[in-house]
Structures are given as C-alpha cells and as structure tokens.
Amino acid sequence: MRLKLLMVAASGLALLASAAQAQVSVGAADQSKGEYEDAFRQFEGEDWPTPNVYRAATGQPGPAYWQQKVDYVIDVRLDEAGRSLTGSQRVTYHNNSPHELTYLWLLLDQNGFKRNSMDRVTSTSNDEGTFGMFDVVQVLAAQDWEGGFSNLAVTDARGRPLPFLVNDALMRIDLPAPLKPGQSVTFNMGYTLAIGDGDLTGGRSGYECFRASDGQSDCIFQLAQWFPRLAAFSDYEGWHQLPYLGSEFPLEFGDYDVSITVPADHVVAASGVLRNDNVLTAEQRRRMAAARTAADPVYIVNPAEAAAAELGSVDGTRTWTFRAENVRDFAWASSRKFVWDAMGVPNGDPDMPVVMAMSFYPGEARPLWDQVSTRAVAHALEVYGEATFPYPYPTAQSVNGPVGGMEYPMITFNGARPIRAADGTPQRVDDVKYALAGVIIHEIGHIWFPMVVNSDERQWVWMDEGINTFVEFQASKLWDADFDASGEPRGGIIRHMLSENQQPLMTNAQSLTNYGYEGYVKPGVALTVLRETVMGRELFDRAFAEYGRRWKFKRATPYDFFRTMEEVSGMDLDWFWRGWFYSTDHVDISLDDVVVATMAQPNAGGGQQQQGPAAPPAPEPPSVTVLADRAEGRVPLVERIPALDAPSDQGSAEFPVTDEQRRVWAASKNGQFDDLIARARAYDGKLYRLTFSNVGGVVMPIIVQFTYSDGTTETVKIPAEIWRTNNRTVTWQHATTKTVTSVMVDPMQQTADADVANNAWPRAAAAAE
Known part of the structure; x- marks a missing residue:
C-alpha cells in the first residue's frame, strides 16, 4: 500500500539531523565492536537460518517444500441502507504440512475497529499539551461507530457447532478430530460486519457517500479483509499469529467462488472472473467483447449511463458471481455511480494471452480517470511482467473510492482524484496525473509482490513494499522520464540515512517508527543501487527474475531472496545486505585532496588572488536509469502516446464537464463532516x-x-x-x-x-x- 507522499516527505524533512550514526542492536544486525569491523562477515551458518529440505542454500524451494491450501465458497449480501454486510462461507482446509493439526487459526482484521481492540487502544499520540479539532473528531467518530465481526457461528460439514475462541483479531477453531498430513477438513461459518465511513475510520475498506443536488446520497463501497480468513501456517513459523496492528497479512492460496448480492442498479468489481455475465445488458457484453482487442479503453458503462443510474430508482437486488483461482485473498467494490472502462492487454503467458485491464470510478473522478487509470494498469502489466514473470490472472482492476491505495488479487483500490476549486474547476492537473499514475502502478505491482510472490509484511515490510517500490520506480521512469518517484538514490533518502531516527530494514515491521522510509523508500533505493551500480543490469535482472519465478505462488523469506540474488549472479553480496538491510550506517565517499604538479608558482609573491563571480550551481545529472533505458531503446509512454500528457480539465469531446456537474461536485462533500465538526467545536x-x-x-x-x-x-x-x-x-x-x-x-x-x-x-x- 502507498503511504501519502506528503507524509513521507514531511517525515524526511523532520529528519534533518546530525550525521551521527544510529547504532541499533537487533540480533543479526549487530556488528563487531572496537576498531576492527568485518563488513564482509558471512551470514551463512551464523545469522541466517540453516538450509533444509524445505528451503535450499541456493535460495530455491527445497525438495520437500510445502504450503497449505484453503478454498472458499462465500455468499455475501450488502445492506446499503444499513451500511453492513451479512456473509456465510464454506471453507475447505487442505493440510499439506507434515504436522498433525488439532486447531486452526483465522484472521479477523476488521476486529481492529472494535473500541477495545489492541490496534485502537495502543494507538499513540503526540506529546504536545494541546489538541486540535480533528483529534476530537477522530475520538468522537470512534465513540459513535464500532466495527468488527458479530454473530460469528461455526459448524462442521454436517451442521454441528464447532467450539471457537476469539482473541482480539485472531480466532481459533478447535477441530473435532486431529487433521492428519494429507487430509482436508470442511466447515461452515456465518457472520455480519459493520462497514465504516472510509473518510473517518481510515483503513483498507469502507464507504464514501456523495450528496446529489436532490439531497439523496449515493455511495461507493470498497470491501477488503471483510471475511474470516485462514491464517498462514508455514515451515519456518508454524501459525503466523502476530497481532493485527494495522499492518497487512500473511495468508494461504486457494480457490474462491463468491456470490455478491447488491442493489439491482449497482455495478460490482471483484477479484476473479464474472461467471454470470447475464447481470450485464446485451450492449455491455458486446462492449466487453470489443474491449478485449481494442487499442484504447472502451466504456462498458459510460459516464452518461452512470449518471442516469444515480438519478434513477431501481428496486430489488442482483447477485454477481465470481470465480478466482489460486489467490490468497478476495476483495470487491460496489456502487451505482461507477463508470467502467476496459481494454485487453497482450500478455507473455501462453495460458493467459490477454489480460483485461479495467477501471471503475465515479463521475467525480472524471475526466482524469478516463485518461490515465486503465492505461496505467496496462503499463504496470507490461513492465512488471518483463521484470519478473507474465501476469498470471485474467483481470487487473483499478477502483476509485475512499481507500487511498491498497492491493488485492486482481483488484486495487486507488483514491487519487482531480483537485477542484469551489466552482468545480480542476486544479494542479499535472500533479494529480502523476499521483494517480503512480499509485495505480504501485498497487497493481503489489499483485506480483506479495499477492503472487507471497511474503509476510507483518514480519518484513520491505519484502512487500520495498521490492515493489523498486519495480515501481522502473515503471514510473518508463511512464515519464520526469516522473518524481521514490527509488532515486538522492534527496530525502540521504537526509534520512544521516539521521539518528532509523532502524535496520530487518526490524520487525510492526516496530518501525519510520514506516515510509524503512518500509518503502530505503529498500527501493537499495535495490536500485544494487541494479544500476553494484551488479549491473544483466546480472541483477536475471537474478531478480529468477527469484520471482522460483517463488511464484509460494511463501518466500528474506533469506530466500538474499540467497537467490547471490547464487544466480555469482556475486558475494553479504556486505551489501549487512550495510543496507542490517545496519543504520550510511554511504560517504570523500574526495579529500587533489594535488597538481606544475612548473609555475602563480602568486608566489604572496598577493591575494582575485575572486571571480560565484559559479552557478551544477545541474543535477540525469538519472542513470533513464539514460540506460534510452540506450536500450525504451521510450517513455508519454512520448509514445502524447495524449496521455494532454490537458484533461475539460473532459472529453463526447462527455464534456458541464456546469451542472461542477455545481453538483462542489456540493457533493458539503456536510460530509458537518455533524462531527460541529460537535468538535462545541466539545466542552x-x-x-x-x-x-x-x-x-x-x-x-x-x-x-x-x-x-x-x-x-x-x-x-x-x-x-x-x-x-x-x-x-x-x-x-x-x-x-x-x-x-x-x-x-x-x-x-x-x-x-x-x-x-x-x-x-x-x-x-x-x-x-
């Protein structure tokens, strides 16, 4: 997930501290003390886990590698008026491990929204003596609304109750008989879930409502981490039981059949492939077929039709059914406001020759989303597929709504939207274009890391966010050479690495105080330096792609990554991992003296040399990544498709932004927080x-x-x-x-x-x- 860039930048400026090193002791991050320090001390046999039959010393899965599989059949119903959902699911757990299991652990991440959850109660504050209005707004919002699962029920395949225990955001189900290696067990679950206002509660799911001119309210619902999900069980950890403190999740792969019942005029986007396309009109099915081979995005639901749906009133419900195979999670979104466009993207996998890139967004996101979103999805599919392996799923989706940036299999939630003045006129269009393209590339990239190359972000955030930030940097520079993206080894990362407010990248992710730098920026920069400066592209690219192929649809650890990069490239990189991943040291190469031998001795008489005018500052050198891309003939996308950089503040010729649309947009958010803000102002x-x-x-x-x-x-x-x-x-x-x-x-x-x-x-x- 992308952190807000302004927050990252602000934290970086706050770190303009002294050049003193921060010495942090975290096990393997320790180095020898005293005058001698062995920067090339080997990790093998000392700090890294000993290779075994599950994970080889080469970085490959071992001959006895295993992982669990979990299949779900889910029926869920959205209560639009009640802002809640009701679900039932049949779960089949396949024990592929060599261990006998007497219980199963599940994740209840939405329990983080309960008032007394560990995530909420341990949320810290600043130590200033005053508090602002929005401090009170947040406290009042938490008092007014409580999320989390309720009405939990568990039965076996015959309908008999199974005992279970809920521990904060974890749930243990006790099995009636031990589940032996190679066996499977099926059980049923029921639950209800309150859906929070995404603008007030934050998090990775929620709703966003817009007030139309007639006073009615139409909403976008984005549902993620919305059902009880089996926790990971691995060869190196057993059950993954770190508490939910707002971080992401380790899960198992499996197959999903999900039926989603929503109001009849809603459009649904979801992980997987739509199985009952009869929920679409004949014209929408024709457009979808045309989009598969189109060179440009095709509207499946065009802006006029989405606007008409907002004005109409349709009774009843409709059920959308999706199938998702070999995925580690399932998310979805629903709204009558959605404009929907799509285009087919050629893919390098003969089993998946075309991927449908699709975008879903309200009229308030136009015309920017029409221009950028699906193109950004397609661009990410191309660059990430080239860097690692072809995209393995049939769809890749970008959905606009209250969630700023988050990824799930085949679907991403992206919040960037045009910034408008009070009269609805778009402002800072170019800035928002970059923000939108960047967040979509980043979140689609997460479908590779960690949705396919599986890792545990609650343990090692850099394996998810850092590796993805590195590839995102390559994709951003191939979108536009002037793209200001994290990954360049200059600027804020240098200020951060000089500061005392640091922790090694191998620190437990939930203990990081500078999540943006340690999780995203520093590891992304480290891999850029490794590729462009230390290893060179030929060695790096081969090793990096091999890591992806080896651990595709498997659970990787940092040591699998480190070992693969060394074994495939033939380079000893322990010194690099130790400096960049296990310490808080920084880079500083000093040019201390230059002596020029000369016959003449100017100014020998001791006269003072005349000072000339101050030299102008040296221009910033071009990015070595961009130079190398151009040397390889890789032309940025905006140069190949000039329309991507054209002004987008007046809409399209077919669907111009009207004065009425500007007026409705300007009024859409009025009153969104009026009640809480009024109460905060009156708070005594x-x-x-x-x-x-x-x-x-x-x-x-x-x-x-x-x-x-x-x-x-x-x-x-x-x-x-x-x-x-x-x-x-x-x-x-x-x-x-x-x-x-x-x-x-x-x-x-x-x-x-x-x-x-x-x-x-x-x-x-x-x-x-």
Whole structure:
C-alpha cells in the first residue's frame, strides 16, 4: 500500500539531523565492536537460518517444500441502507504440512475497529499539551461507530457447532478430530460486519457517500479483509499469529467462488472472473467483447449511463458471481455511480494471452480517470511482467473510492482524484496525473509482490513494499522520464540515512517508527543501487527474475531472496545486505585532496588572488536509469502516446464537464463532516494526554485508574504493545467530558511494579524523614 507522499516527505524533512550514526542492536544486525569491523562477515551458518529440505542454500524451494491450501465458497449480501454486510462461507482446509493439526487459526482484521481492540487502544499520540479539532473528531467518530465481526457461528460439514475462541483479531477453531498430513477438513461459518465511513475510520475498506443536488446520497463501497480468513501456517513459523496492528497479512492460496448480492442498479468489481455475465445488458457484453482487442479503453458503462443510474430508482437486488483461482485473498467494490472502462492487454503467458485491464470510478473522478487509470494498469502489466514473470490472472482492476491505495488479487483500490476549486474547476492537473499514475502502478505491482510472490509484511515490510517500490520506480521512469518517484538514490533518502531516527530494514515491521522510509523508500533505493551500480543490469535482472519465478505462488523469506540474488549472479553480496538491510550506517565517499604538479608558482609573491563571480550551481545529472533505458531503446509512454500528457480539465469531446456537474461536485462533500465538526467545536470535555516512562526496562501492560470530580472511577487496561515503537516513553490520550482529579497506575499492584511511589498523579508528597 502507498503511504501519502506528503507524509513521507514531511517525515524526511523532520529528519534533518546530525550525521551521527544510529547504532541499533537487533540480533543479526549487530556488528563487531572496537576498531576492527568485518563488513564482509558471512551470514551463512551464523545469522541466517540453516538450509533444509524445505528451503535450499541456493535460495530455491527445497525438495520437500510445502504450503497449505484453503478454498472458499462465500455468499455475501450488502445492506446499503444499513451500511453492513451479512456473509456465510464454506471453507475447505487442505493440510499439506507434515504436522498433525488439532486447531486452526483465522484472521479477523476488521476486529481492529472494535473500541477495545489492541490496534485502537495502543494507538499513540503526540506529546504536545494541546489538541486540535480533528483529534476530537477522530475520538468522537470512534465513540459513535464500532466495527468488527458479530454473530460469528461455526459448524462442521454436517451442521454441528464447532467450539471457537476469539482473541482480539485472531480466532481459533478447535477441530473435532486431529487433521492428519494429507487430509482436508470442511466447515461452515456465518457472520455480519459493520462497514465504516472510509473518510473517518481510515483503513483498507469502507464507504464514501456523495450528496446529489436532490439531497439523496449515493455511495461507493470498497470491501477488503471483510471475511474470516485462514491464517498462514508455514515451515519456518508454524501459525503466523502476530497481532493485527494495522499492518497487512500473511495468508494461504486457494480457490474462491463468491456470490455478491447488491442493489439491482449497482455495478460490482471483484477479484476473479464474472461467471454470470447475464447481470450485464446485451450492449455491455458486446462492449466487453470489443474491449478485449481494442487499442484504447472502451466504456462498458459510460459516464452518461452512470449518471442516469444515480438519478434513477431501481428496486430489488442482483447477485454477481465470481470465480478466482489460486489467490490468497478476495476483495470487491460496489456502487451505482461507477463508470467502467476496459481494454485487453497482450500478455507473455501462453495460458493467459490477454489480460483485461479495467477501471471503475465515479463521475467525480472524471475526466482524469478516463485518461490515465486503465492505461496505467496496462503499463504496470507490461513492465512488471518483463521484470519478473507474465501476469498470471485474467483481470487487473483499478477502483476509485475512499481507500487511498491498497492491493488485492486482481483488484486495487486507488483514491487519487482531480483537485477542484469551489466552482468545480480542476486544479494542479499535472500533479494529480502523476499521483494517480503512480499509485495505480504501485498497487497493481503489489499483485506480483506479495499477492503472487507471497511474503509476510507483518514480519518484513520491505519484502512487500520495498521490492515493489523498486519495480515501481522502473515503471514510473518508463511512464515519464520526469516522473518524481521514490527509488532515486538522492534527496530525502540521504537526509534520512544521516539521521539518528532509523532502524535496520530487518526490524520487525510492526516496530518501525519510520514506516515510509524503512518500509518503502530505503529498500527501493537499495535495490536500485544494487541494479544500476553494484551488479549491473544483466546480472541483477536475471537474478531478480529468477527469484520471482522460483517463488511464484509460494511463501518466500528474506533469506530466500538474499540467497537467490547471490547464487544466480555469482556475486558475494553479504556486505551489501549487512550495510543496507542490517545496519543504520550510511554511504560517504570523500574526495579529500587533489594535488597538481606544475612548473609555475602563480602568486608566489604572496598577493591575494582575485575572486571571480560565484559559479552557478551544477545541474543535477540525469538519472542513470533513464539514460540506460534510452540506450536500450525504451521510450517513455508519454512520448509514445502524447495524449496521455494532454490537458484533461475539460473532459472529453463526447462527455464534456458541464456546469451542472461542477455545481453538483462542489456540493457533493458539503456536510460530509458537518455533524462531527460541529460537535468538535462545541466539545466542552477534555482530551488528556498521559506520558509514561519505562524506567525498569521490562515492558508491561499499563493499568490506569481515573478518579473523577464526581467521585466515580474508571479503569483502562492498555496492552503492552503500546511500547512497540518506543520502549522508553509513550504518550497516550484519554477523552472524557468529566474532570479527572487523580490517576493511579496499577491500582491493584498486580504487575510487580517495584516503585509504586511514581505511579500516582498528582504525585504524593515525600514522607518526612
């Protein structure tokens, strides 16, 4: 998922610190101390896992490699008015491991939206003494709406109840009999799920509503991580049970048959292939057939038809049925507002010779999305397929809505939309073009990493985001040589690598404080340096593509990547991994002196040399990536298709942006936050920020008892994960309309706290000696 670039840039500017190195000790990241430090010390046999029958020393899957398989048959119904869905599913779990299993673990990521979830309760705040209006807005939104799964039920294949346990965002199902190696088990589940307002709750799913001129509200629903999903079970970890703290997910591959029931006038985009195309009109089916061989995107639902659907009123529901094979997840989106365009993209896989690139977006996203989205999908398919392996699925989709950027098999959610003035006139068109193309390329790229080359982002974020940022950089420069994309070894990454606010890339992903740099930018830059400067394209490209082919539809670890790159290229790269991935050191090559021997001795008499005018700053050298691309005859897409860079603020000739559309757009968001903002302005309570220090060094849950002026008390238990990004000091906030008169930590003395004298606020006076 793409972080907001402004947030990344701002964090980079905040890191303009001294050039002092940050020495971080994280196991294998340690280096020898003293005057001698062996930068070429080998990882094999010391820090990396020992090769075995599952994972070979060459970086390949071993002869006994295995992974689990999970198949789903799901029926889900969207309640548009109630902003919720109801689902039932039949799950078949195939135990391909050599282990006997007596229980199964599932992920309930949506439980992160429960009020007392670990993700919410351990969310930290800044330590300033004041709070802003939107601090209150967020607190009030959390108080007004609670998400998460409810009405969970589990039965075996015969309908008999199975016992289960829910632990925050994890669920354990106890099996009636041990599941032996080679066996399968089938069970059924039922559940309901509240859908949150994406603008208020954030996250990877939600709804976004637009108010039309008649006062009605039409919405876009984007559903992700919306059903109970089997957790990963691997040869190196067993069950993957890291808690859900907002990060992404390790899952198993399988086949999905999903039936989605929505209002009859909705259009649905989903992972997989539509099986019942009778939900489309005859004309829409004709357009889809034409799009398969078209040179340019073809409207399946054109803007006029989408606008008419918003004005109409259709009763009843319609069920869309999708089939997705060999995928590790399933996501979907639904709205009556969707314009839908598509085009076929030639693919290098003879089993998948054409991929349907498709985009779904509301009128508010036009005309930019018409021009850029499906072209960006097609461009990503071309570049990533060349860098690794041909795209393995029949569709690749880009959907506009409340989610800023997120990927799932065959479908991505992308939030970039034209920026408009109050009268609806598009602003900063070129900036938004780059933002839209960039986020689509990035998210489509994630279908390779980690949706096909599987990895665990909760452990190693760089395997997902960093590798993808690297390939995205190549694709961005082949879209437009002037594309300002992460991946260039200059600018903000240098400032970051000089700062003290760093952690090695091999740090547990959930403990990273600079997720944007350590997860995305630094590993992306590292691989660009490795390709363009250290290894050269010929060696790098062969090894990188081999890594992709080896671990296609399998679960890779960092050591599989490191070993493959070394074995295929014939280069010892341990020094590179140690410097870029296991330490917080930076690069600094110094030119300290230049001596020129000369016969003459100008100014020998000691006179002062005359100073000339200051030299103009040296121009920034061209990107070596762009130079190499041009040397290979690779022409950026905007030079091949000039229309991509043409002005797009007036719509198309066929569907111009009308004054009425501008007026409706300008009014569409009015009042979206009026209620919460009004309440925030009128809020007469307090937002208490509590700062805790870990003096002893052992992290523990924090048990806090508040006493209020009315004599009542409230006790809150904060899980130990609040210390995950800073194990010395944290700041936490507590909103209440009451007045706090005192606070006590560990009031029942149940954590073995050695010094209770520093547990109270206000601090008790010291006893007289």
